Amino acid sequence: MQCAETAGLKFFREEVREWLHxxxxxxxxxxxFQGQIAFDRAWQHTQFKGGWAGISWPEEYxxxxxxxxxQLIWCEEYVRARCPVVHDSFWLSLNHAGPTLIARGTEEQKxxxxxxxxxxxxxxxxxxxxxxxxxxxxxxxxxxxxxGDHLVVNGQKIWTTNAHLSDYQELLVRTGAPDSRHRGLTWxxxxxxxxxxxIRPIKALDGHYHNCEVFYDSVRIPLSNVVGAIxxxxxxxxxTFGFERGPATFGGICEMIVLIDDLIALARQSPPWGGPxxxxxxxxxxxxxxxxxxxxxxxxxxxxxxxSSEAGVDLGAETSFLHLPFGETLQALGRLAMxxxxxxxxxxxxxxxxxxxYLNSFCATLAGGTAEILRNVxxxxxxxxxx
Amino acid sequence: xWNILLNDDEAMITESVxxxxxxxxxxxxxxxxxxxxxxxxxxxxxxxxxxxxxxxxEECGGAGLGxxxxxxxxxxxxxxxxxxxxxxxxLAGHICSAAGDPARAVEATSGEAAxxxxxxxxxxxxxxxxxxxxxxxxxxxxxxxxAGIGLFPAAALSGWRPEEAMDDxxxxxxxxxxxxxxxHWIPARQSPLLARARVLIAAALVGLADHACDLTVAYxxxxxxxxxxxxxxxxxxxxxxxxxxxxxxxxxxxNVACLKTIAEAPDAALQTDSALLLAAEAxxxxxRAGIQMHGGIGFQAECDIxxxxxxxxxxxxxxxxxxxLARSVLSYPPAA
Numbered sequence: 001m002q003c004a005e006t007a008g009l010k011f012f013r014e015e016v017r018e019w020l021h022x023x024x025x026x027x028x029x030x031x032x033f034q035g036q037i038a039f040d041r042a043w044q045h046t047q048f049k050g051g052w053a054g055i056s057w058p059e060e061y062x063x064x065x066x067x068x069x070x071q072l073i074w075c076e077e078y079v080r081a082r083c084p085v086v087h088d089s090f091w092l093s094l095n096h097a098g099p100t101l102i103a104r105g106t107e108e109q110k111x112x113x114x115x116x117x118x119x120x121x122x123x124x125x126x127x128x129x130x131x132x133x134x135x136x137x138x139x140x141x142x143x144x145x146x147x148g149d150h151l152v153v154n155g156q157k158i159w160t161t162n163a164h165l166s167d168y169q170e171l172l173v174r175t176g177a178p179d180s181r182h183r184g185l186t187w188x189x190x191x192x193x194x195x196x197x198x199i200r201p202i203k204a205l206d207g208h209y210h211n212c213e214v215f216y217d218s219v220r221i222p223l224s225n226v227v228g229a230i231x232x233x234x235x236x237x238x239x240t241f242g243f244e245r246g247p248a249t250f251g252g253i254c255e256m257i258v259l260i261d262d263l264i265a266l267a268r269q270s271p272p273w274g275g276p277x278x279x280x281x282x283x284x285x286x287x288x289x290x291x292x293x294x295x296x297x298x299x300x301x302x303x304x305x306x307x308s309s310e311a312g313v314d315l316g317a318e319t320s321f322l323h324l325p326f327g328e329t330l331q332a333l334g335r336l337a338m339x340x341x342x343x344x345x346x347x348x349x350x351x352x353x354x355x356x357x358y359l360n361s362f363c364a365t366l367a368g369g370t371a372e373i374l375r376n377v378x379x380x381x382x383x384x385x386x387x
Numbered sequence: 388x389w390n391i392l393l394n395d396d397e398a399m400i401t402e403s404v405x406x407x408x409x410x411x412x413x414x415x416x417x418x419x420x421x422x423x424x425x426x427x428x429x430x431x432x433x434x435x436x437x438x439x440x441x442x443x444x445e446e447c448g449g450a451g452l453g454x455x456x457x458x459x460x461x462x463x464x465x466x467x468x469x470x471x472x473x474x475x476x477x478l479a480g481h482i483c484s485a486a487g488d489p490a491r492a493v494e495a496t497s498g499e500a501a502x503x504x505x506x507x508x509x510x511x512x513x514x515x516x517x518x519x520x521x522x523x524x525x526x527x528x529x530x531x532x533x534a535g536i537g538l539f540p541a542a543a544l545s546g547w548r549p550e551e552a553m554d555d556x557x558x559x560x561x562x563x564x565x566x567x568x569x570x571h572w573i574p575a576r577q578s579p580l581l582a583r584a585r586v587l588i589a590a591a592l593v594g595l596a597d598h599a600c601d602l603t604v605a606y607x608x609x610x611x612x613x614x615x616x617x618x619x620x621x622x623x624x625x626x627x628x629x630x631x632x633x634x635x636x637x638x639x640x641x642n643v644a645c646l647k648t649i650a651e652a653p654d655a656a657l658q659t660d661s662a663l664l665l666a667a668e669a670x671x672x673x674x675r676a677g678i679q680m681h682g683g684i685g686f687q688a689e690c691d692i693x694x695x696x697x698x699x700x701x702x703x704x705x706x707x708x709x710x711x712l713a714r715s716v717l718s719y720p721p722a723a
Contacts, residue, residue, distance in 0.1 A: 001390060001391055001392065001393065001394070001397060001455050001642060001645070001646055002389075002390040002646070003389070003646045003649055003650045005388060005389075009388060069388040072388070073388075257722070261721035261722075264717055264721075279717065282710055285710065285713050285714050285717060286709060286710055286713040287713075288713070288717055289664060289712065289713025289714065289715075289716040289717050290664055290665075290668065290713060290716075292661065292716050292717065293640070293660070293661035293662075293664040293665050293716050294636070294665065296640060296643075296657070296658060296661040297636040297637065297639060297640035297661065297662075297665055298636070299643075300389075300391065300636070300639035300640045300642065300643040301635075301636060301639050303388060303389050303390070303391055303639070303643060304391050304392065304639055304642075306388060307388065307390040307391060307392040308392055311392055313392060318635070321628075321631070321632050321635070324628075324632060325632055325636060372621070372625070374628075375621070375624065375625040375628040375629070376621065376624065376625075376628075378628035378631060378632060379618070379624035379625065379627055379628045380624075382628070382631055383604045383627055383628065383631050384604070384608070385604065385607060385608060385616075385618035385619065385624050385627060386608065386615070386616050386618055386619040387619060
């Protein structure tokens with residue numbers, strides 16, 4: 001164990017803070033699809049030009065080649081400066097599509113895709129879940145047949161976040177026998193503009209279009225887009241989950257650090273309809289205090305992940321459980337915000353920020369593996385309990 | 388960044404303390420018909436290994452190491468439900484050291500004499516009502532309030548009487564402690580000692596949660612019902628997963644609190660109170676879930692799982708209790 005932030009990192013933090021303050025978008029993110037794509041691209045491109053895209057990505061693909069701790073400092077300062085939403089249409093590209101390619105892609109794939117992501121030109125979505133393959137991912141049925149130097153894909157994906165805003169997809173298809181389970185899957189890069197792809201956005205419970213159904217009708221994808229091997233997609237998928245359930249949560253955790261400070265400030269104010277400030281209530285104080293403490297502990301966990309990555313120490317399953325408390329803490333925060341807001345939480349126009357946080361928090365224990373599946377994984381891999 | 392990764396030396400301390408305690412102080416010692424071990428001899432042995440003085444200067448008989456090592460040792464003491472008087476001994480050494488009394492620091496950490504740990508109200512002044520854990524008649528006492536921490540002679544205690552402890556692995560006395568009769572009193576504003584004591588309590592609480600989780604997971608692997616180990620059932624597996632997660636988050640938070648306390652970082656107190664709140668909750672919840680997952684045997688005195696639940700209350704009260712901790716966590720300003 002080692003104390004303190006070095007002078008170099010402190011300087012880096014100052015630099016980040018100043019740049020974000022001067023360069024963050026002045027206008028709000030629009031609500032229409034085309035407007036959102038344009039906004040996200042422009043903002044990502046601004047970050048790239050400023051030298052802040054891919055802070056810990058290799059320099060040869062347009063990254064900065066800096067430390068994971070510097071990437072974390074960026075995340076902390078990004079939310080503190082109240083920059084646009086962390087989960088925009090580039091979040092997935094930057095947090096698990098890109099990292100998966102860096103870890104498992106071919107030289108050609110990396111050289112082609114990574115710079116496009118960093119420059120804000122192409123964004124990615126994920127094509128794993130299907131109508132009949134949710135938690136039981138290895139039962140998926142979307143078919144990939146080899147035809148010459150192409151894979152021809154037929155089938156359907158669902159809950160694909162931002163499919164309608166994306167250029168590429170992490171697509172997982174069955175190339176083995178129908179009953180081959182995890183041994184017969186292939187992870188392939190799918191260009192969302194390929195003929196035969198039909199994208200239908202689905203309205204979520206918060207009224208926004210986060211997820212889509214995606215239909216594939218004889219979609220021809222070059223075999224050179226396969227990441228890993230044909231039928232070897234499960235291990236690539238585990239790599240993707242490793243990022244999705246680990247470092248990809250950093251932005252969301254940093255966001256909660258700011259949210260809890262805002263919520264504590266709200267709880268200290270007397271409600272507009274009269275009565276004492278909510279924080280005077282012991283039950284609210286305990287929930288709020290425990291929530292702040294839990295969020296601090298998620299930050300501690302980020303420090304551990306960063307330290308082990310920088311030291312080249314593989315902590316194995318010890319680092320795999322962050323996603324579960326992240327999702328559940330966010331959900332608890334959303335619920336507590338509603339309790340503190342009281343009647344004002346009943347109107348979206350009266351408490352827009354908290355209502356949005358609350359409604360959106362219901363997907364935090366579903367996306368990236370349901371809380372139930374994550375508990376199975378923790379029980380079996382971390383604690384060694386029988387299947 | 389705060390690097391909470393254990394280095395090889397730190398991992399070795401944990402391993403060696405755990406190996407010693409599992410041999411010399413196994414939980415079986417607490418069972419109703421267990422043969423009583425010679426606790427005084429074991430305590431002397433621990434002192435010879437340097438565990439009580441690890442954070443003191445060489446002049447005070449210590450190893451010149453720090454709070455990190457003390458935290459690692461306290462977690463193991465928590466795991467084996469060792470007497471809180473070991474914490475009192477460690478703190479007694481620091482109090483004497485801070486008071487410029489190296490001779491008494493050496494004596495206090497020699498393991499020869501027991502030191503009782505007192506629980507006072509944080510605002511107590513003058514004649515303070517006190518509860519004492521594992522105090523022996525004639526023995527010294529370590530006690531603190533928000534104003535400071537001190538080492539007291541037995542003569543400072545009046546009107547004492549034995550009570551029946553809820554945690555029956557230790558003794559409990561009630562009495563009145565004269566706060567002006569300390570051998571040494573270290574005001575809170577003059578020393579980070581109180582802050583360090585709180586990190587050590589968090590570590591002991593994590594130890595309780597950690598061992599409760601280990602015993603429960605081990606049991607879930609061997610106990611069979613409906614033809615399979617109960618740990619294969621999601622109802623059990625998921626509770627075990629929760630035990631493992633809350634233990635780890637509390638531990639990593641305690642680690643950060645420890646490093647920030649050493650560095651006297653502006654948010655050190657927020658980090659420590661957060662650690663205490665999470666560690667106490669982990670110890671309580673793992674204690675409860677551990678009993679539940681053991682089934683009927685979990686309710687019996689001969690089953691080791693109940694000690695964690697009981698001891699959790701002792702350390703939780705020493706830390707101020709849930710509501711006070713939560714209010715304290717809320718009292719700190721947002722990070723700069």
